[in-house]
Amino acid sequence: MARILEKRSLTPVTKLFRVESPLVAAAARPGQFIIVRVREGGERIPLTIADYDRDNGTLTIVVQEVGTTTGYLGALEVGDDILDLVGPLGMALEIPAGGHIVGIGGGFGAAALLCLMRELSARGDRTTIIIGAREKGLLILVEELADICDDLELCTDDGSAGFKGLVTERLAQLIGGDGPGRPDSVVAIGPMPMMRAVTDTTRDFGIPTLVSLDPLMIDGTGMCGGCRVTVNNEVKFACVDGPFFDAHQVDFEEAVRRNKMYVQQEQASKERAECRSLAMGQD
């Protein structure tokens, strides 16, 4: 059980939680994740550790409500407990020190950059963060991210804040020498199409790029193999070997296809969950 100490709505469908979890906070490293289950009969879902506070024994997670379990989680309030929380899982991010590192976040991925980019900045790397959204109101954690990097680049589809266009278009400009300039390495966290586009953008320039793959997971310890991905023609278990992989070696097509394996069931589950919460509301 993990008690929720703080909840913030970042967008209508994105919630930030600070939860009590001293053991995980003590062991966590940037880039690792947890697995939670929020009700009896519930699914186990992976969530990135956006930030951790060892002194206070807390974790910060940011959840984008896309389906059943993220929906249940988003509905929890301060003082509620998360039924099961286990971690930290996966390998911490490893990037050679001393260069210009660009972190790119989309959706919840922006939050995942928090502890990660702070640590890189702290060890002396030059850091740039690029985050993007449809419009200004959907950009999350802008102030917090601005504090922990040398340059924060905002992108919006409609131009309501920062650069008008996609994060990858801005990335291409940086590679061309604009703004904070060409990265020595890139880390991308977010929706698969975004990570794929970043990968295509850096490939021709040979810029080392890491992506955080998000396959479906169950145990998170290497026991089921459900999270397998193909990297450099080898099968890897993302929960123990990842979640970060050399982007230019990732078989994205397979990863995307495997993530869609349960689309129909996910829809059925979501409808059932909505009925359940309606029924609860009537009590």
Add this chain to the structure above:
Amino acid sequence: MPLKRADKTPMSERDAELRSHDFVEVNEGYNFARARFEAERCLRCQDPVCIDGCPVRIPIPDFVHLIAAGDMAGAAKVLRSANPLPAICGRVCPQESQCEEQCSLGTRFVPVAIGYLERFVADWEMGQPAGEAPAQPTRAEKVAIIGSGPAGLVCAGELARLGHPVTIYEGLHAAGGVLRYGIPEFRLPKKVLDWEIEQLKRLGVEIVCNVIVGKTLSMDDLFEKMGYSAVFVGTGAGLPQFMGIPGENLNGVYSANEFLTRVNLMHANDFPNADTPVMVGKRVAVIGAGNTAMDTVRTALRVGAEKAMIVYRRSVAEMTARVEEHHHAIEEGVEFHWLTNPVEILGNKDGWVTGLKCISMELGEPDDSGRARPVPIEGSEFVLPVDNVVLSIGNRPNPLLLQTTKGLKSNKWGCLVVEDESAQTSLRHVFAGGDAVTGAATVILAAGAGKSAAAAIHADLCGE
């Protein structure tokens, strides 16, 4: 007077057609009359060879005789003195290659149904009202157990009885190891496992789920931060193997671990009431012929497959599953493709499984394992049309703890190396047993290892 009846007293079983669509236990257990009738078959041999066949040396004739005499409490006591998990072992032990294989009756007749009797006594015990709370641990030396499979559970119980405060750390959200996530309800009802776990709690054993040692806590943390005096590693062999054939990452391909975990641990059979789905098409092929494969193929039927089949490169004689499970699978309509080796999983343009390409095999000379080596028959490739493929070709120990614990030694298969007698690993005060040491084996071997490790740990800590 012992009665010589050639056949064993039948176990009542649920109707095959009915049961293959639900998860209720197949074997219904003996009633008292049947148990007594069966117990009376035992010859009470001078040299009870059945005991030699039992990995934990249950004094079999003694408990069987007590059943015949109607002394159930006495029988239960004898049984428990040797086997801490009788209700589970009575259901899942491969008796035909252990006690019952040795039984003297077996040379001319059918051996005594030792497993059924073991289960009968243990089920009787579960039905008794709980006595007074047992004494709580009083000793100062705390022990941490990593993993809550049979090895960890038994080790914890024994140490608690010896007076040690014990904490079990389990990575998953529920305790029991393979007994929880692997062996299905229709073979081992979870209420049996829950009852055993309840007994441990009554003994004062603390069970902490959602802690992965090597991730959440390190081995050093256990000693230095948490103050444990010794650690028992019972982390099992939970790393699924894949074959390395083309198509293994197609949609609709599972490891047996994933398939069974979705159903047993996450209750996918109850989807969408439970939130985790499992994908089963009309035709499911399960590769392998061990207990795991048999559980998987029968589970596939129960979650909606119209046709479920076993594909195995050797013949029925080399199958490693319990004989009873094989029989039950046949009754339930499972199809068997013996001497058939998968060479490729075929898919459609959207990446979904459509078939399993196989090659027929024939048996050749014995191989390293002493079993006849299957060799492919050239040009005999054919395609089985299937919607799902589940690989059940074996598990290895999970390397997670090894990778994060300095000085912990393993062999080339990733099994922890321990001293034979003491179960001590390469690290001081760290002991190990069960599948983590032997590689995938049996419940009773894991339970036995947990028990002897407990004695070794107690000796290590108390010099007794």
